[in-house]
Amino acid sequence: MLKLVLVGDQKVGKLSLNQRYSLNAEPGSNAINYPLDYYSRNISIGHKDIEIQTWHYNHEVSRYIQQAFIYRKAQGIIICYAIDDRQSFESVQKWIEQIKQYSREDIEIILIGTKCDLQDQRQVSYKEGQQLADQLGVIFFETSSKKDINVKESFNVIINNIINNKDLQKEILNSSSQSLSNKTSAQSQFCYQS
Numbered sequence: 001m002l003k004l005v006l007v008g009d010q011k012v013g014k015l016s017l018n019q020r021y022s023l024n025a026e027p028g029s030n031a032i033n034y035p036l037d038y039y040s041r042n043i044s045i046g047h048k049d050i051e052i053q054t055w056h057y058n059h060e061v062s063r064y065i066q067q068a069f070i071y072r073k074a075q076g077i078i079i080c081y082a083i084d085d086r087q088s089f090e091s092v093q094k095w096i097e098q099i100k101q102y103s104r105e106d107i108e109i110i111l112i113g114t115k116c117d118l119q120d121q122r123q124v125s126y127k128e129g130q131q132l133a134d135q136l137g138v139i140f141f142e143t144s145s146k147k148d149i150n151v152k153e154s155f156n157v158i159i160n161n162i163i164n165n166k167d168l169q170k171e172i173l174n175s176s177s178q179s180l181s182n183k184t185s186a187q188s189q190f191c192y193q194s
Contacts, residue, residue: 002162003073004155006056007095008080009088013114014056016145017080021155022054027145045163052159071103075165076110076158083113083129083142084121092132108161109138112154116142 006014016027022039038055057070071077079095081088092111099109113129126142133140139161141154 001051001053002075002159004052004054004076004078004158005070005074006054006078006080007070007099008114009082009085009091012080012082012085012088013145014080017078017112017114017143017151018054018056020145020148020151022052043159054155071099074103074107075162076108077103078110078112078154078158079138080112080114081124081129082115083124084115084118086123089113089124089128089132092136096136106165108158108165109136110154110158111136111138111140113140113142115144115146116149117144117147 006018008014013027018039019025019027022041038053040051040053042049042051044050055070055074077099079092079099081092083089096109099107111129111133113124113126129142130140139157141150141157143150143154145151
């Protein structure tokens with residue numbers, strides 16, 4: 001099993017992103033937002049089927065649950081901010097500090113700017129997102145769950161990076177015989193309104 005956790009401020013679109021990836025569902029098609037929620041799907045890597053669990057939580061979850069449970073056994077974290085909400089972008093550093101405090105040292109992280117279809121409401125430029133990702137040493141994508149832009153691509157990159165991480169590979173695949181490649185590097189396509 002591979003566990004991914006989506007974190008970020010309220011209303012940045014974690015649930016929509018999770019539904020779009022895990023269920024290929026339109027945002028809001030299953031609008032119930034439980035305090036702790038996850039979706040599961042299976043993917044094939046080589047000759048092995050791997051369950052991918054994608055977790056997200058809403059802000060009403062207590063700090064204890066957030067720290068003690070959410071990060072436990074996660075191999076990857078997706079930090080989300082909304083391009084139309086500068087405060088959520090400025091909160092990324094807070095999430096990084098929390099990840100460092102409560103997660104494993106070898107965790108894979110990517111940064112996602114959500115809602116990139118809202119160009120007329122943009123408060124955070126693509127360049128700012130990329131610069132922050134570069135400072136943090138993580139891969140960056142802008143996504144739109146509504147228009148299905150870069151959702152699969154961003155999840156595929158973090159999953160590949162986890163699978164190709166020497167420390168995590170045995171845990172995920174339960175085998176040391178898989179061949180390893182260098183960390184996947186990818187650039188998201190610039191997100192624009194068509």
